[in-house]
Amino acid sequence: MKKERSIKIDGVQLSLPQVEAAARASLKVTLEAGVKAKLDKSSRQLAGTVREAIAAGRDLGKRIKQLERKGSQSGQNASRSQAEIKRLQLELKKRMIYGVTTGFGALKKNYCESEKDARELQKNLVLSHVCGVGEYLDDETVRAIMLLKAHHLASGRSGVRFELVQRLVDILNAGIVPLVPEQGSVGASGDLAPLAHLALAVIGEEVKTDTGRMKTVRYKGDEYASLAEVKNRFRNERMLQEIEDSFDLDFKEGLALLNGTEVMTAMAVLAYQEAVNLVNWADAIGAVTLESILGSSRAFDKIVFTVYKHNGAKVSAEHVRKMVKGSTLVNQNEKVHDPYSVRCIPQVHGAVRDNLEFIGKIIAEHLNSITDDPIFFNAEEVRKYSPFDLQKERLHFEEGHFHGEPIAFVMDLLGIVTAELGSISERRIQMLLDPNHNQGLPACLVQNHKGLNTGYMLAQYVAASLVSENKVLAHPASVDSIPTSANTEDHVSMGTIAARKAKKIVQHTETILAIELLCATEALSFRLGEQEGEGAGVRGRPGKLTSRLYQRVRGQKGIPLLRGQDRVMYPLIEQAKEILRDNWLNPLTSQ
Incomplete structure (x- = not known):
């Protein structure tokens, strides 16, 4: 697939891969030609x-x-x-x-008595809501948030001026990253506290504290008090200098920046995209484990899935079949069938796939939904969809699109299914290390004639600890609600908490699969005769795609084998995680 070099925002349609590309690859973002006219019209109407x-x-x-x-x-x-x-x-x-x-x-019964008051209200809203806590979100997540906020405002439904949306895009393209704390949102009315930190950076406001000035933005890895301070530090950077130091908010613009579910949605997109990548890797790594234990191919045969109606299972089974095609190692095990962690790869991985398909659908719908309140329509639209109260002259509508329940539910679900992907992987790791179940491979996958080596023993401990932590994190956040704003906002989604937990579970599962990748390829090296081991016995040729994967991981410039010598495992695990992240395997397992 052709990679995009830039992303154009029209306020109507944005894809999950586009959000990921803008976040991770820092692609240039531009506004479609028609956006200015649309925003000029809606802001004049407002x-x-x-x-x-x-x-x-x-x-x-x-x-x-x-x-x-x-x-x-x-x-x-x-x-x-x-x-x-x-x-x-x-x-x-x-x-x-x-x-x-x-x-x-x-305080909704209090009314503004002048235009000056209405403008001051917007800035006061931003300042009063800057109260997020915790660690700052990473740069990729914040770039995704900024893209989504610009996308939603470009729709014209919020009534903001073109200049505000253009400023968001300019700041994003310049590489300036607002410092946004990860905690403080209850997921309705949207992500108020974290988005207030974003808004503070966008308007260029400096905040004095007892120790100096509050840091509001990050640029090239360092933190600064404002955009103006960044510009003063980097005077020769043209793109920075073209952005005004500060920005005065007009009617509704503070509310439009703060309202909405962009924080949870940005985290949802990135976590989802990572999970989709991991399930492909899980199929491939599981196939390497299958060959390493000389497992049975029958559990993956096409005929088996003619009576099993879950499409995800069929896809995962086909991936495994492709990986092991041409192997002389499979079916060399005298046992009738393998442990569930291998035999049920299609059923477990496939269920994850099917749920990911649903999750992706909901996220895609949500990132192209307007989650501001109130929202604005033109007279023709209101006449077409006559309101229940028959007030056709009233073109603004108060609604509840800011409620993050759709994202809350699917992020809880993403956490659950990804945790299971890690759980079954950890069981395969244990099987590979256990001489009672690994079909003649050395204990802990290391030659240990004198009993001086422990091999991958502690790597399995790490995987087990992450699986256990995932079980705690997988408890749903969306079943909780605490009323806010004097019971006016009496039911909230906790969607941002769900998204944060899902992100952490995905990260843990990536590490677990990286450990299985290390163990499975170490085990395969004994079958290939690259290492000698007591009782390793059966040797043979792996499938063509398994062989390619092995060479990618353990080849000349790859991760070194233990070869009877204990090593520090931390850098090996990090190397394996980097391999999982490079998307190299996607074409390998695609239909």
């Missing part, structure tokens, strides 16, 4: 609506206060006053725009 709302608020508010002052009246006149107050309040509600001419959350 500005007009805001001015009308503020004027109506002053007029209606004044009349309500006058009637309230007459509240001491009794009898029929008092009842009429209360009825009129109620009518005026409902009329005021129609005119107001949540978070634009009103306060937020439990």
Whole structure:
């Protein structure tokens, strides 16, 4: 597949691979030609609506206060006053725009009395919400967040100006990374706290603290207090110098930057893409293990899956068949069948595949959904989809798209299925090391005539510890909810917590599979005669694709074999993880 050199944003459609490429490869991002006209139109519409709302608020508010002052009246006149107050309040509600001419959350009954107030409200919102905690998100995740935020704002549904979206893109392309703490979001109303940190960096605000100035951005690995400080440090970098030091927010722009589920969605995309890569590797590594233990091919035969209706299992079985094709090692085991961790590779890996397909569908739908609130439509759209309250002149809609439940559910699911991929891999690692089950290979896969070596013993301990930790992390976050904002936001998704956990589980599973890759190829070296081992016995030729994988891992410039000598395992595991990340195997296992 042809690699993209840049990504164009139109605010309508973005793919998961595009998000990953922008995050990991730092591809240049540009805005489609039609975006400016679309944003100019929607921001003008919003500005007009805001001015009308503020004027109506002053007029209606004044009349309500006058009637309230007459509240001491009794009898029929008092009842009429209360009825009129109620009518005026409902009329005021129609005119107001949540978070634009009103306060937020439990403060939504407070109204802005001037355009100046409405603009000040947006900056105050950003400043007050900068309260995330914990470690900063990595650069790749933040780049993905910025891309998604620009993509969503470019839709025109948020009413922001073109200049704000262009600034986001310029900062992204310049390599400036806002410092965004990973903790503090409950996943509704979107990712407020972490996105506030993003917004703080975007507007260029400097924050003084008792120890100096708060760091808000990272550039070339170092942290700075603001964009202005970065520009002052790197005066000769043209792309940086073209970005203004600061940016004044207009109507709704603070809310639009903070509202939405871009943080959890960015983490979801990257974790999902990594998991898709890992399930392909799991099939291939499992095939190497199958050959190393001289296992049976019958569990993977095509005829077996004519009566098994799960497509993922069929794909994984075919991958294994392709890997071992031409092997003289398979079926040299006198046992009728192999342990479940090998025999059930198609069923377990395949179930992971099927669930990943569903997860990918939901993430793709969500990253192309507008998760801001309120959102804006044009008059023609409102006439076409007549609102239930019949207020066709009211073009903004308050809704709940910011609720992160779709991402929360699939991130919990991603964590569960990826944890199982690691769990079954660890069982194959143990089998390869155990002379009672590895078909004549030396214990811990090391020649040990004098009992001085432990080989891969501790690598299995590490895998076991990660599997156990994954079990804890796999507890779903989405079943929890804690009300916020004086019970106005009374049910939240915890989607960002689910995404953070899923990311950690994927990382753990990558390490587990890397350890299995080391063990399986070390075991295969004895079958190839590259190492001598007591009782190693059966030798032979692996499948063509297994042989290619072995050479990639253990070839001349690859990871060294133990050859009867204990080594420090840490760098070997890191090397194996790098091999898993380079996507080299994808064509090998594709249909």
